[in-house]
Amino acid sequence: MKSHLRGIHPLAWTIILGTLFGRLVSSMSIPFLSIYLVRHLGASTTQTGMTIAVSSLAGVLVSFYGGYISDIIGRKKVMLFSIFGWASVFVAFSGSTVLWMFFVVNTLNGLCRALFEPTSRALLSDITSPDKKLLIFNLRYAAINIGVVFGPLVGAQLGSTENTFPFLLGGIVYVLYGLVLIFQFSRNRDTLPVPERVEAPRLREAMAITGRDPVFLPVLLGTVFCVLGYAHFGSTMSQYLVLSPHFTNGGKLFSYMLSLNAVIVLVVQFPLVRSTRNLPPVVPLMIGNLCICGSMLMFGAAQGVALLMAGVVVFTVGEVLIFTMMDMLIDRIAKPQWKGTYFGTIGFNGFGYVLAPVMGGMMLDQFGAGSGPALFIPLAITTALGLPLLWLAHRRLMAREAAEAKEEQPCDTIAG
Structure with a gap:
């Protein structure tokens, strides 16, 4: 294990550690934003949902372009531009006072994340040997969850549901992250690989590369529903706990759930990866989807803390199976010269x-928070819509790899 860790590129360590501290400060603030908007700005749950959703919408619209442009102009330029933009966004959050300001700033938040995330993941793939990629992607995911273990607890102590000061701390951390990236890019410029590239096509042609991939397309569509179920934990759940008559001090309870989620990730991540790494690569995503569906039913039935926390455990197992294996799956099916494009496109x-x-x-505006089943059963059903698409991707990937193995076999025989 030590030899594997020693072989990791310094820039990869920078991204992993930067991810840890970045997620620490963002989880001090972003998850509590919906509670802050409802409590202190008097926003309705629909207005709050739209303000939270605009970040993801902006991210989806440019995530493909973020990965694509990094294939063309280089990872360094995109990462540095987006990380310092991200720092400015967090400072702007801390100075926002009315709903429209949060709407605008959260839009910019999504843009910066959509530029930085696929580019940094593509860079990790570029600078990591094939035998270490599973380790690297899992270290990055572990870093995310170490940050999320402590971020919500610190945010609760700093009063993230009552003020915007934690956003200012986030801005400072992202500035420091950007400065360290500048140093590491400069120090290691001679060791960075030059990815193999074909002549740069137009954006429409680049989109067609992934759109025509018969395996990638159902993976993309199926994971939309996986992400839909996962995202309710950070958005719908927080508002439900604050508004539900079954729970008191919902904001603090939500912070405990976030921290338990992150702790469980750290406990089960590597055992789960070891136990599922020999499965066909789409199968863990299907199991993860089923776990998230089951957790939704548990949340809906919960009348007390115990079942909520049990639901968090089941939810977390599903989360780990989906997100630890997704990067490896994309890396496996992507064309080598278009990894940035594939990692960007999966952002859809x-x-x-x-x-x-x-x-x-x-749904909360329409039905209220008095009945958990009325809210969470429809959420579980919509999440499960991803299963047939993932099954289709599994069948096509198995057929493609069997055909490739058959094509290589005559060559191996001749060589022998």
Whole structure:
């Protein structure tokens, strides 16, 4: 294990550690934004849902372009531009006072995230040898969850549901992250690989590359529904807990649920990855989808804290199976010269993040928070719509790899 860790590129460590601290400060503030808007700005749950959703909508609209442009002009330029833009966004959050300001700033938040995230993941793929990619993607995911273990607890202590000061701390951390990236890019410029590229096509042609991929397309559509179910935990759940008559001090309870979610990720992530790594790569996503559906039913039935926390455990197992294996799946099916494009295009599954707060907010406005089953059973059903699409992707991937193996076999025989 130590030899594997020593072989990790310094820039990869920078991204992993930057992800940890970035997610720490963002989870101090962003998850509580919906509660703040409802409590202190008097926004309705529908208005709040739209304000939260606009970040994901903006991200979806440019996520493909973020990965695509990094294939053309380079990872460094895109990452540095977006990270300092992100820092400015968090400072702007801290100075916002009315609903429209939060709407605008959260739009910019989504744009910066959509530029940085696929580009940083593509860079991790570029600078990591094939035998270490599963380790790297899992270290990045572990870093996310270490940050989320402590972020909500710190945010609750700083009064994130009552003020915007934690956003200012986030801006400072992202500035520091950007400065470290500048240093590491400069220090390691001679060791960075130059990815193989074909002549840069127009954006429409680049979209067609992924759109014509018979495996990638159902993966993309199926994970929209996975993300939809996952996103309700961070949007609909927080508002439900604050408004539900079954729970007191919903904001603090939500912070405990977020931290438990992150702790469970750290406990089960590597055992789950080891136990499922030999499965066909789409199968863990299907199991994860079923777990998230089951957790929704548990949340809806909960009348107390115990069943809520049990639901968090089931939800977290599903989350781990989906998100730890998704990067490896995309890396496996992507054309080598278009990895940034594939990682950017999978960002279109962020439509799930767009739909979740709007759907949840409208349902809460319509039916209220008095009946958990009336809210969460429809959410579970919509999440399950991803299963047939993922099954189709599984069948097509198995057929493609069997055909490729058959084509290679005569060559191996001749060589022998």
